[in-house]
Amino acid sequence: MADIFSVIADPTRRHVLSLLLQRYVAADTGPAQGDSAPDAAPPAAPMGEVSVSELVTLLELSQPTVSKHLKVLRDAGLVSVREVGQHRYYALESAPLEEVEDWLIPFLSADFDETLDDDGIDFEDELDELVNEAQGASPAEPTRSQAARVGERAGQTAALAAERARSIFGGAARKFPTVARGSD
Structure with a gap:
């Protein structure tokens, strides 16, 4: 199996995961399966899945x-596929991303107050805003679901955290050039 970090390093695969996340979040807040009118057209893809x-x-x-x-995402366990005739529907499987989360958390929870002030990034304030928005703050964009906006903000916050981690690791690599980088 491919290293999860190698799999998500590709921007196209991250985009695919983002699209699947959007569909998953939209399905979570959409109408229930039995709520549509009897003569309404069926959805293009089952709830939470993308063809x-x-x-x-x-x-x-x-x-x-x-x-x-x-295929790379499927081999890494990040997506599941459901076959219906010649059609394939993909859905997000987030469990493998727990490895990335487990690896990142110690770096994000370390005391980086000085660096945080330099960058102007306050993840705790971002998280508080996300929680407030998820708990029913007035929607800023009525055309998108509240959960989709929260998911997008969470993704943006995660991207900022990942960029900050790359910056920190780059600085550490410059300070300690004799430390070998391994792919273990």
């Missing part, structure tokens, strides 16, 4: 390229 053809359209990539990335 390969829809991913091709959203990513603006060729079908073979999208399929290649989906």
Whole structure:
């Protein structure tokens, strides 16, 4: 199995995961399965899932390229696939990302107050805003679900945290050049 960090290092695969997260969050806040009118058209994909053809359209990539990335994500356990005839529906499987979370948490919870002030990033304030928004603060964008906005903000906060971690590790690598980097 590929190293989870190698899998999520690719920006296209991260984009695929983001699209699947958006669909998952939207499904979590959408109407219940039995709530639609009897003569309403069925949804394009089951709740929380995205078809390969829809991913091709959203990513603006060729079908073979999208399929290649989906295979890597599937092999890493980050997505599940459901086959219906010739159609394939993909859904997010977040459990493997716990390894990334477990690895990042010690760095994010360390005392980086001095560095935090230099960057102007306050993750605790960001988290408080996300919690307030999730608990029912007035929606800023009525066309998107509240959960989708919260998910997007959480993703942006995670991206900031990852960028900060890269910066910290880059500084450490410059200070300690004799420490070998391993892929273990």
